[in-house]
Amino acid sequence: MDWTDTLQRLANAWRPRVRGPARLAFLGLGVTALVAGAHVARFGTHDARIAAAGILAVTAVTWLVRAWRERRDWRDPGGILRRTVLPIDRDLALRALRALRLVQDAERDPSVGSVDLSRAHFDRLVRRAPEQAVASAARRCAWWWRSLGWGLLVAGVAVTLLWPDRFVQGLAVLSAREHRAPVQLRWLEDPKVSVHPPAYLRLPDEMAVFGTEIQVFHGTVITVRGFALREPQRLVLTDGRLEVPFTSDGSGEIVATWRLDRTSRLRTAARFGEVLIEEPEVLVAEALADARPEVTLDGAPRSVRLGDLDRLELGYAAADDHGLSQIDLVLISGDREQRRVLAHLDGTSRHESGGSVIGAQDSFFKRTFLPVTIVVEARDNDTLLGPKWGRSKPIVVELPPIGAPEARRLEVLRRGAAPLVEVLAEVLTLVTNGPGAPVPPSLHERMLQAAHTLRRPLDQKYLGLGVSRGLSTFLNGQVGRLEPALDGASTLRRLEQVLLAVDAALGQLAVRDAVSVSRRLADVAEQLATAASQTRENEGRTVDIERLGAAWRALRDGAGELSRLGDLGADLGSAATADLRRLDRSLTKRDVHSAELIAQHLGMKLRGAAPSFAGGVSGGVEAGIGVAGEGVDGQPSTADQRFDQLALEIEQLIEEHAQNIETVEQVMTDAQRQADQAAWQKEAAEMATKVRASAEQLPRVADATSGGAAAALAREHAESMADALQEHALRDALLSGRDAALALSQARDPARGAATGGSPDRVARFGRVSEVIAKALRWVAERQEETERAAAERAREALDGAADREGTLRDKADLIASTGGIGEVQLPDRAVRALRGAHTKMDSATQMLRGHRTEGALELQRLAQELLEQARTGRTTESPDAERGSGEDTRWGEGKGLGTDRDMVKPNRTEDATKFRQRVLDGLGRPNTERLAPAVRRYAEELLQ
């Protein structure tokens, strides 16, 4: 269709007038939309950013649609009519549009009608459109567009000018990728960065600036402080992963604190919802790790055999870059681990060295069968990341087979007893030839040698295992009986007794050892069963089959050693070996279920440690008749049992006597507590004042003169005396007074004074003090005598009872000494002498108690108690550890005394702890112990809390 002039005119009347204002309005719309979008986007949330983007998108779409419509409408006659005529004459415009459609239809389809006619009709209608009216309408429209455009433009620009930061921040937030704005902005003015290392490092604070790199320790606290450059924002300090908010410090500045736990790139940033806008400058903080302590163990790594040791001395040194807090000795065997604290430190020491000792009989060695790895571990003082342990290289202790020490000990002792049999055979021959014939000196000499041969192994160690004191004492006592030279028959009789006694004791030792070793092997078997069970359940077969194999080997070796421990040991060892063969087969087939069952069976059998056959006559009663017994059912000698009975009597005597001493002490303490002190309390206070005043005349610090030191000492003692008087502790006052008088006599020595130029005045002053002290001493002695007399009077009945008990115990001591000095059971001379000495002291103590002279009686009782302790022999049935404790380690170190913790009362044992505390307080707090008793008691009370 061709353009007609009319339409062109109409377009020209409208378009030039409206186009410019309309563009202005759309420009204003775009500016406003941008500003609004930026402000909405600045909220930073996901929704806000979507909304902002939507605003901008809608604006852009509007622009595009308008441009498309402009292009389309002004090229189309219909569009020109709709733009120009429709706003001023709607009816005409619609008719023209219908005419235009008719023209178009006629052109497409001549059957619709004449093209010319339809065009003529359309032209006629278009010409009727008033050009002036169109122009007028265009002007009105242009005015509206212009007003809108300027309005939007002014608003947009005004908002931007008012809050330019927000506009920029909004755009930055809007354009953020992965929650980070692509632009960086400054947020802090004059930022100050302080670096505070962890407190446990005890390092000074430092300063740092952004844009640099620093190296600091883990846990360092970095504080950033400054003024906010822009309006209040949610500023944070961030490493890109974590962030810490800035907070106001109340003085206008804002501050953020960052605890460094890894190398970080720190920068300040502002958070807008989910988006961060970061500062351009970065502080790179490299976190230095707190290194593990380094520990060295003398001689490690190495392997030692337990059998070659009596004890293992372990010297160690530990070092840490910051400080040590604990050092442990660690014993590891298989999956078993035991830690023993060697030192608790305050974390300031960077180097620590010391030592420890592990005895060959340490309980840990007894509870395991695998090699023991010994290491020293040190813990640092890192309280931030948790303490770290450093470990030394190991010392591996190869254990002897279970039961090997016992087997070797028994073997050596039996070998030691063999010469006795040899001598007996000769004496038997001699006596058979002539019962009354004397024993030739050469034979007697051989007998003594045999005795010596038996004595020699008693002090030795067998793979770390010794002979118990009781058994050693018993055997020594027995062979000691062979020393006197007697006639043939008497020698024979005595030799037989000794041999049978030794045989019985060694037989019992073998039985005890067999039972003990059997039960230790039972532990191993049970562990094996447990391991097999775990293997079966966990299916971790590869590892645990090795563990099972190790346990099996330990059992095999142990069973071999068990077989060497007498008849019972041979029997149990043989039975165990039979089961071990079955166990071996099951392990070879990897049949852990059978292995578990067999190990359980073996464990139960070894735990019971019963012989294969017991009870009834030989072979039982199930069947058969007339089967003879073996003939060794009876006891050829009970010397060892009688010796043990005697040893038990001595132990009971010691305990009972100690109780009697306690009773006397308690009686006196109670009596003195009840003493009527009111009569002389006031006088004692006056006396204390006088002594204290007098003591002030003495120098407090030793001066250069000879005797100055003695005078100063005298003052100390005199003041102690005054304190004791104040507290009515007469005995302490007496002792301190005596010390003061002695020191004063030295200070007043005229020869010294002359030699050093002491003035006569000074000597006279000392003399006056001496007089006061002497007077006070007399007074104290009198009061004490009165008090004790009164106390004894009050405790008369109780003391009589104690005297009776002391007498009974005295007689018992005498009886034991008599029994143990003669006959088949021989106590050592030392024990007999000690018992006799104790008997004498106890006799005197009895007399004194009857006379109510308690001080002297107690003194004698204590002496008797010491002697009784010396008479202690131990029992043949004791284990060698019984007298030496369980073999736990003792330790030493820099500035530390020897110590062992095995007797410590466990904190959770409340009752025991209370009793222990009471015992200590009673013991330390008694007035008659030492003159420092009150101070000691106070100290002890604090210590024991």
Add this chain to the structure above:
Amino acid sequence: MMLRGSKLRRWSRKNGLAGAALLLTAVAGASEVRDLSEVETTISELDLAQAGRRLAALDSRDPAVAVERARLALYRGDCITAHAVLSAPRVVQRPDSRAMAEVAETCAGATAESIVVEDPGSGVWVRVQDDADRVLVPLLVDVAVRARATVAADLGVHLPRPLRIDLVRDQFSLAMVSGLPIQAAQTTGTVAVARWGRVIMVSPRATPMGFPWQDTMAHEIVHLALSRASADRAPLWLQEGVAKREETRWRTARPLDDRARYTQQAREALLAGQNVGIDRLGLSIAMLPTPEAASTAYAEVASFMQYWIEQNGWPALELLLMDLRSLATAEAALRSVTGHGLDGWILLWKQHLISTPAPTSHESSPEAPLTREFWRLVRLGDLLQDGGFAGASVGPLRSAVERAPERAAVRHRLAKALLASGQPESAQEALGELESLDGLHAGWLGTSGSLHLELGELETAAMRFGEALGIQPLLEQAACGRLDAQAASGGRIQSLQFGPTGDALCEAAKAYRLR
């Protein structure tokens, strides 16, 4: 209300089907219970193959069936299978399975990976817990075959094949395998038990001088036969009485067999008020409180059964066993066969005991208590001998023999000492007469055999060695001495006196001595 025509049919169709289902279920349940009971009986009668077939036909998911499967496994000696079956959660809750489960578990531990030797020819299955006892298997089989044949001949009971024997290493294992409390085994000195269809016996190596293991095994085989014959309903007095009577019948008579004066022992116990009582034996003689009580109990049951058989004859015993299978109680069976119940027979037997004349002083000679001096001398002798001073040990041992001349063990020591010191003539004299001893002693018999061998009295030597092996098969003197006797006789003695073992026994005996 009446129901007409189609309604009746519908009702009967609907409810009749449900009722029939219920009825069938009840019948099936009752049938299964009956089947299980029969299985248990079949197992008790040791017909294990039949029991296995019956069990296979039952629902294996039923816990009650599982219990019977476990029982069958135990009777077959398969403790591990029994343990596995009884460990199943659905079975472990059953109270009737707990005791069996405990035995199955301990038995599995005691027998797992043990060596099993089965001789199809002889129909004997032997499991040895200790590999070293494998050498004893031919001896065990020999005795088992003979004893089984004797039992079949005497009681008419044919034990099924294989006859199962468990040879365990010690009393502990005996308890674990059998379920007998270990305390009871140790108290009464029990060395063998017939339980779970097997003979469970302690190895002779458990005690250095052994025990009469051959008679013991025969005794237990009799128990198995009686269990089979009576479907395990034979009362304890019958079990023990017959077993005691039968235990020596498998072999030729041996010295001191006539010492079995059960009636006299029972009489003395009755008169002294120390009798146990035929009807008060408890669960087992092995569970009596003391070995003395057990010994008295054995004497009482042996005497009682001796009396009962004397009064009623052997056929009555066979009848009694047959009635026990069919009748509910032993009392009923006893009445059925003899007309008297147990109380009546006990009364009659006690009257018999009281009327039995007291033994002559020679027969009764109670042992005097031994003094410490005796033990001292014996121990000195041992120490001297072990120290290599056999000559010096003669004195103390001779003194010990003077104090207790009946003690075979001490005479054996003295003879050994004399032999070691080159006085074989005196050794023979020191051994004394077998008839005067307090009992058979393997060492005494072995030494006696050696002396007879030295003298060329091969028959006597072989007899002594055989008797010694019957007590301690690992006695070196006997185990090796018989080879010498065999060699000296040119092989003639082998077939007469010894079982089918070879040099292995001699080597094992040497190893045992050196243990």
